[in-house]
Each structure stands twice: as C-alpha cells, then as structure tokens.
Amino acid sequence: MAKAPIWQWSAVKTARAIRKGKVSAEEVVHSHVDRMKAVNPKLNAVVVDLSKDAIKAARAADKARASGEEIGALHGVPVTIKINLDVKGQANSNGVPAFKDNIAPDDSAVTANLRKAGAIIIGLTNTPEFSMRGFTDNPLHGLTLNPWDPKITCGGSSGGAGASVAAGIGAIAHGNDIGGSLRWPAFCNGVATIKPTQGRIPAFNPTQLKGDERPLMAQFMSSQGPIARSVEDVALGLEVMAMRDPRDPWWVPAPLKGPKLKGPIKVAFAKIPRDMKGDTKVISLVRTAADHLANAGYDVHEVELPDLDGTWKLWSDLIFTELTVLQEATMRQHGSADFITAIESMKGTSTVLDREGYMKAIARRTRVLRNWMLFLEEYPVILSPLSVRKTPSFNADLESPERGRSLFWNDLRFMSAINVLGLPAAVVPVGLLGGTPIGVQLIASRYREDLCLKAAEAIEERAGTLVETLWARG
Template sequence: MSELHYLTATELARLIKTRQVSAVEVLRAHLDRIDKVNPAVNAVVTLAAGHALEAAEAADRALAAGEPTGPLHGVPVAHKDLHDTAGIRTTYGSPLFAEHVPEQDDLMVRRLRAAGAITVGKTNTPEFGTGSHTVNEVFGATRNPYDLSKSAGGSSGGAAVALATGMVALADGSDMGGSLRNPASFCNVVGLRPTPGRVPAPSDTAAWYTLSVPGPMARTVEDVTLMLGAVAGFDRRSPYAIKEVFAPEPEQGVAGLRVAWSPDLGGLPVDPRTAAVTATAPAVFEGLGARVEQVELDLEGADDAFRTYRAWFYLLAHGDKSGLGPNTAWNVEQGRKVTGADLAGAEIARSRLYQRMAAFFDTYDVLIAPVSQVPPFPVEHPHVSEINGHKLPDYLSWMRSAYWVSVLHAPAASVPAGFTPEGLPVGVQIIGRPFEDARVLRVARAFELATGHGRRRPAL
C-alpha cells in the first residue's frame, strides 16, 4: 500500500469499493506524487486539488451510505487540456485561451465523472493538439520521464507522462494523427485509438469529421478496457455514434489468430532502433500460438487523404483565429489551398483504401506494425526532420506510421514493446477491423502479459 500511485485503476477501484482504502487516501497519494515529480516533467499543467478533494470526500460518503457506485469510483483521472472541464481552466495549449474556464464538461469528462472517477487536473498538449510533440507557448514542453532530454510525444503527451510517472491512474486523450498512440509508445504506456463513434465527440462545427477521436490511456490494457467501458456508448448528438454496447472479449489469448506483420507499413523509413524493438513482436505472437505472416502492405492514398481532410478541418476549426502558433497556422494555410477537386480525390482515395483493407482483414484478424518511425527525440527539436538519411519535407511527415492508420476507420492500440539500447521506450501498434475494438484489446492484453515491458518504471 506504500505505492498507491502505481497501483492499476482496476486494483484501486476494487480496494476503494471494498473500503480497504479510502478515495481520499488514494487521491492524496497521487497529489503527493504530482508534487514530487511534475516539476521535472511538466505533464499536469492545471491542478484541481481542491475540486478533487471535495469529490473524493463525497465518494467516501457515498460508499459509507451504501449508495450505488460506478466502475471508476474514487479513481484519479486527468483530462487532456483540449477537453472542456466545467470550472477548471482549459487552454487548448493556446495563448488565445490561457485563462479560459468552461461552463460545461465535454461528453467524455462527463461520462468519466458519472463512472465515479475523480478529476485531478489537466494534462499538457501542443496548441489545439497540433503535432506529436507536446510543447506550447502557455506551459512549455513536457519531458519524457525515461530521459528528461527527450520528447514525450503528443499530442496527448502530458497524459502519457502523468500515467508513466504514477501521477494518475487513468487519463483521457484524443487522436487525429496518432495523438493517443505516439505518446503511449514514447512513454511506455497503453493508448487506444477507438473506432470512430465508439466514444462520441459531439460537435457544432464538424459533426461528421471522423479522423479525430477521443479515447483512453492507462498503464495497462486491462485499465484501458475498463475506461473504454465507462466512456463508450451511443449519443444521438453524434451522427456516427455506435449504438452497439462495448463488451470486452474474454482473456483467451491469441492462439489460432491470423496476425499480419508489417515492419514499415508499406515502405516508410524506420529508425533502426525502433525497427529492432518492434521486430521482436512477431515471435511473441508465434509463441502464443498465433499464425504470423509478414505482409507487403498497400496503403496507397492514405497520405493524400489524411492531409487533405486534416487541412480542411484546420481551416474549418481555426480559420477565423489570429495569433496562432506556427504549426496551427501552417495547417490553416494548407486548408486555404484545398479545392473541391482535392476533397473529391481524398474521398475516392479513402474509399478505395477502405475496401482494400476490408479485403485484407478477410484474411487477417489483426495487423501489427511500429507505432512511430523513431524513438523519442530531443525535446528542444520542434519535430523530426530526417529518418535514416531521408529528409522529411515538413513536420507532419515523421508521423505517417500513425496517421496512415487514422484513415482506415479502424481501432488501433499502442502497447509497450521494449526499449532501445539507450533505455527509450518503443511501442507496437495493434490494428484491427473497424468496430472490433474488443478484439484489438484482447490481442494487446495477451502481448502485454507475455512481455511485461509495461511494468518497467522511469527512474525519476
């Protein structure tokens, strides 16, 4: 019990429900951890200690009174600073909203609170979640806890670091081009990009936009599954929300499953250190009884489709703002160049890709591949500019192994796969058929249990 802050959310929920520990005790252990380690990593950027203490005391009173409790009763959670939290500052990582305090919670935040989770604070993100490196002009950079000189990834970098260091048991995030998967890979935690609509994201401006999805992060697949069960579910304000109730698959391993392995997602450059770690994954699955086959993947059209839809979205969401940071402004300018013909081409390319992958998944149950093409890079670098001697044309290009997958409308999890010789974490990406989030999590859980890489903690 001396390290409550590193117990899983599943275990904390059980201990609180059986009254072996109180929600207040659990909260204080995590607040103490934040006080000790957050100054070094800058992951939690707005702390809501008073709010959290009131909620924890109320959670304990509810248990004492025998009132019904949710699956996350008393479990500490942090929310990405893109997600609105009523009465708690939400900046979106932008100086334009540095003192913004919303009046209402986002749907995901509301569902987490309804499940009994205790909001501890907000986690750092680049401006409007733009990019896979967590740095902004409001709070500065979030540092990787395994090497403080390195990036934590992004855009849910603060969430990943808060989890890796035991500051919270659960964290939410969002993923357009890898923002749940890349920081999970960089920080040795688990992130799930759910099938679009699994966790609805109602919007007044981009209700039909499916590239960006909210989702769960945790230190274990079991905790991600628990959290997904709390936040998934139909909401009629989202036109593509999934009505099917999310139900986890039993932990029955992966024996007999057909696993496709792509070391480079169809020809992308991959850093040799990342390649060496992810190349160990196929043997793990073979040892578990799966049938593994290396494949030549055809994701033609994914790049153009993603970039076109992303640019269009940034113009839609931020085209009326002045004073934007350079990455967000660049995306808006790309959006101003998008034509009707561009959108038509993107729709055709994405539709053809979807049908090719539907045929692919007639043969294979899951696809495994690197999450990111590189391990964590120096924190002072704005982005990766070169991989294996390949010069990259812009700050988006190093994220292709994640954002090509975003176009597939498929669930994808990042699970710890090992470490580079320098001790930097590397994740493997497990991609499933659209709507088969439970299958992806079952496979991820089997890999996690077989390897144990996620149990390694940063030496802060």
C-alpha cells in the same frame, strides 16, 4: 518485499480496493496528489491542478459508498483530462493564450461519462497549440517533458496525458487522436492506449456551441480514448468512456466484445516500405512483438498492407485541406511562431485540394476503407510499427522543414494512415532501447477494439509493463 504505494496501483486494483473498503477514495486521491506535487514541477504534464476539488470529491465518494449507494466502475479512481476537453468551470484553452478564458459551461461527453463512473479528476494535462503538433509545448503553459528523458519528446498532442500517467499521476489519462495523438504519446512514454473506432466514444464539447462544428473529416478521423499503464486499465477506461451521450449523433451502440473468431487468429505483420528509413534496433523490437504473438498462439504472416502510402496521403490531403480552408486563418492569428513553423512543415506533405478534389477524396475514402476491411477479413489483426525510429528530441519538428515533413511521412506513416480509416488501433510497449521505450501498434476492423486489446495483452504478458523501471530510477 516493500508494499507498492497507492499511486502505483492499477486502475482495476484501485477500483476494486475502494469497492471492498480496503482503502478509501480519499487515501487514493491523496496518494496521487502527493505524487503529482513531487514529480509534476519537473515534468509540467498537469497544467491545471484540481487537487482541492478532487479531495472534496473523494470525501463525497466515500460517504456515498458508506451509505450503500450504487457505485460505478471507476468509483474514487483518480484520472486526468486533456485541456482540449470541456470540464465544467475550467478553461478549454487548447494551449492557446487567446482562449485562456474559454470557460466550459458544462462537461464534455467523456468528462460526464468518467464522472458517472465515479472517477475523480485531479488535473488537466497539457497539449500543443490547437492540439495540432506531435510535440507538447505552448506559450500558455510551456513545455512538457518526457519522464524517461527530458531531451526527448513526450509526444503529442496528448503529451501531458502520456507523461502524467507514466509518471504515476492518475491511474487513467484522457486523450484524443486525429493523427496519432493518443498512440504517439503512449509510444514515447512507455504506456498503453487504444484509439477506438470513430463513433465508439461520444465526442462533444459544450464550448463548441460558441462557434461552428468541426469539419466533416475531422469528425470522422478523430477519436477520444484512454491512456494507461496496462492494457487491462485501457480496457476499463474504454468501457467507461464509451457510454452513450445523446449530444454526439455519430455515437454507435456497438458491443464492446464481438463474435469469437475461430483460431488461430491470423496476424498481418506489416512489411516496412522500402523507402522508409528506419532504425534496425527499433524494427528488431517490432519483430520481437511478432514473436510474442506467435508464442501466444497467433498465426503471424509478414505481408504488405493495402496501399499504406496512398492511405496516408489521403489522410494528409483531407486534414490539411480542411485546416487550410476553415482553421488556418484563426491559427495564424493566434498561434505562436513555432506553431506556424510546425504546421507549415506538416502541410508540406499534403496537397490542398480544390472543391472537386476534396469531394473526390471523401468518396475515395470509402473505397480505401473497404479494401482495408476486406484485408482484415483475412487478417483480423495487423501488427505494425508505430514509429520506425526512436523517440526524437522535444522539438524535432522545428529543426528544419525537411525534418518536420519526414517525421510524419517517414517515421510515423503507419500511425496517421489509420486515422483516415477510422479503425481501432492500440499501442503497447514492447521494450526499452537505450533506456527509452519502444511500442508497437495493433489494428483491427471496425468496433473490434477487443481484438486489438487481446493481442496487446498477449504482448504485454511477455514483454511486461515498463513503468516500474521508470519508477525505480526515483
């Protein structure tokens, strides 16, 4: 059997091999850089090539190890960063031409944590304008393609992250998620991720100091996180990214593993709302994931989730009220015609609230979250679809206003509802349908990412990882 090239190794295996001296960091980085040069011209997933700096950093990493210095959990491991996160000396453009010279004076909290752990940044990945579409295209860097099929979307807004790590560029990709921007690209590209609890991973961009802070609910609904090819690598990425940074006042020093639950753990297998128009073959694969959990010893029950529709609507109303009041003018000034069309479609699902309505909605969020947490006391893990349909075309949200609205309300209702709650949610692939990946979502209570990842791992052990199939295609 042929030996797998280094770029196909997991982050865990790569870090271990470097630590034991079986391979040098420079060899590892060269392997990933060569892979990037081979596949990225077609994908356009990495839009800022940092390979020259990465090779220098790899040489420094090898010298540090040789001299006996203490090394971190990702020492020498290649990673990518999404272009909406600050990397010192690079532009945080957020996919907007007007921001192409928005040079970061210092590293973001996540970038700093990755560097502390010894990770080596080989490139910055693409995002849609303002990171506010589920489809990755912008006038500054162009369209990112899905490595499985160029006709379907790679997702968004961390679409470049999902496409790059699936294609073998970097062992772990950074992304972030305010409405599904980690989980949707993981689904589309056949890889794994975790949207952590709000406060788990510190969030701060030094470029924020040039203007106002993000709106309150945007802060509470957004999470930074890792995308990787296996659940084990996602867990490692989470551990590294979650280190303290005093620049984020919302960071919480919660343990990464909570108290062990008495087994068997009850799983709520989410019923599909009657008005959701789904693909029966997609739903069948979600049922397969439920069977995998049952075979792994989980106690699976098919039940309705607590007011999924109302929870999703609360997310939509809050995020688009803040966007309309504080961000829309800038977006209309600097955004492309396609971006404005997409935003208007998404806004069509929301009610832009007045001052009293906004304050009441924030207050109502506490009650909604309480009801979900009580539900999670009985069912510590929820299994749901991430999408009830196959991955759509690369610009499906521009096909018509109706299609743009239905994508988030119908196809992805289980996804964006979780953001308003700030709960952790993992995505793991469960199989292929027509040659393209399908994943499922696993939700747990606050700071119980370990429960999400353990259940995701149980599915992965039975379904396998999918990227080997992609790589075998050449």
